[in-house]
Amino acid sequence: MSCSRRDFLKQACGGTLASVLPVSAFTFLSMEEARAAVENANVRWAFLVDTRKCVGCGLCVKACKNENEIPYDAPVMRTWVERYVITNDGTAHIDSPMGGRDGFIDNVINGEEIDPDTIDKAFFVPKLCNQCDNPxxxxxxxxxxxxxxxxxxxxxxxxxxxxxxxxxxxxxxxxxxxxxxxxxxxKCNFCYHRITKGMNPACVESCAFDARRIANLRDPDDPVTKIITTERVAVLKDEYGTKPHVFYIGLDENVR
Amino acid sequence: MKWHVLRPLWLAIGLVVVILIARQFLVPDDFGVHGESFTYNFHRLSNVQEWKDFPVKHLGRESCVECHEENVTVLNASPHAAIECENCHGPAVGHPDDVEFLPIERAREHCLRCHASLDYPNHARSELPNVRDRTHKRRRECVKCHYPHDPREKPE
Incomplete structure (x- = not known):
């Protein structure tokens, strides 16, 4: 069998191209898939927690449990509120009885009465699923x-x-x-059944102090997105590389 | 090769074939990579709709105002305007058809969620009107003296 140099080069190039191109390059999206892809590209849910505004009433935890059918008296919750009390000896007293479901109505932390005169600072930190980019x-x-x-x-x-x-x-x-x-x-899913209907998550709805807010990061006109993009916000455990999407205002080094 | 060597090999191949056939029937059609990443988007597509169809329980003030306009008007003009009706009355789902009466939260502990003095410096709680649980009208229901829809008023 004879083979000219030209033929050889042609076939070699063609063969290389064919082997390099993956089959998936020729996959076409159906109309439905294309529409879904475009719709999804317009929404990226995120959450903003302002710990300075939270008074620790725990009504978000109660609303979440009722909304999402989480057994009320079981020690499990999709969202919870942690209390941090830093006393002047540098100790961080941290508690979250029943996730803060019944609020924080006294100064007893883990069975210990904290003398108000010894408190340097105290704050509440609501926690929920971070809906990470790398979950x-x-x-x-x-x-x-x-x-x-x-x-x-x-x-x-x-x-x-x-x-x-x-x-x-x-x-x-x-x-x-x-x-x-x-x-x-x-786990918390930002009340997916509510946000996809244009409603706020139950915890956001129940918060009387605007300490919890939901944002669509793809919407530049969203007022909460503007806060996240222009103000100084932090995320929890950034070093894990999970890219969490619950942003906090007023985080403290004691928050874990 | 000897028969006793091939026998377990056929068995293994047979098992794989059985599993592959069973998989065709057991795995739903919409199971697959729906998105960019195999790691994060590998799932059953119809489950997204299942979550969207999860029943909503808290219907919001817009639903309450349809019948209770008087109370909502009073509330909206009061210092308690930011508090949702359902925070004290429970989720409104099914009301008034199946759930004729919603509960009314009258417990002292419910008011203390926001109004218990914790003496925290530079804290939002300390800026609210607050009382010491131990000294202020011990064990009495707050709503006996304070009208919750407008705390500036006395109850009727």
Whole structure:
């Protein structure tokens, strides 16, 4: 068989091209998929917590439990409020009885009465799922039961979850828990059923002090997005590289 | 190769085939990578809709005002305007059709959530009107003397 140099080069180039181009390059989106992709690109949910405004009433925790059908008296919650009291000897007294569901109505922390005269500073920190851009909880799921939606919220598929608990261990923020009724992993999803209908999450709705607010980061006119982009905000455990999307105003070094 | 070597090999191959066939029936059609990343977007697509369909419980003040306009008007003009009706009356879902009466939270502890003095310096709680639980009308219900829809008024 003879082969001219020209033919050889032609075939070699063609062969290389064909082997380099992946099949997926020729995948076409259906109309539905294309529309979903465009819609999702317009929304990225984020949360803003102003710890300076929080008075520790715990009504957000109560509303969350009722809204999301989390057993009221079980020690599990999708959101909770932590109290930090720093006394003048440098000690941080931290508590969150029942996640702060019943508010903080006295100065007793972990059975110890704190003398108000010794308090340097005190504040409340509401916590909830950070809806990370790199969610470690999703990476460890062995069955694909937890995932990130196009608008940034991490959801749990209750039908698909086998309740192995890897994700509960993997979350550096400890926001996941085992749902005592459905026997699956559960966590805050920014009240996905509410935000997708244009409503506020239950905790945001119940907060009388604007300490908790929801934002769409893709909407430059969103007033809360403006605060996140122009004011000094911080996130929890930035060093983990999870890219959390719950932003805090007034964080303290004692907050863990 | 000898038969006793091939036997477990056929068994292994058979098992793989059985699992692959079973997978076709057990894994839902919409299961796959829906998004950019295999790591983060591998899921059952219909679950997103399932979460969107989760029932809403807190309906907000707009729902209350339809029947209770008088109370909402008083509340809106009071220092308690920022407090949602459902914070004290519970979620309104099903009211008034299935749930004829919503609970009314009258407990002293409910008011103390915001109005208990904690003596924290430079703190939002300290700026609210507050009382010491131990000394102020011990164990009495706040609503006996303070009208919650407008705390400047006395209850009727």
């Amino acid at each position: 470690p909880c999703v990476q460890v799921c062995p069955v694909g039961a937890t995932y990130q939606t196009g608008d940034g919220v991490v959801l749990v598929d209750r039908e698909w979850c086998i309740g192995c608990g890897y994700c509960i261990m993997a979350c550096p923020y400890g926001v996941r828990f085992f749902h005592p009724v459905h026997k699956v992993a559960d």
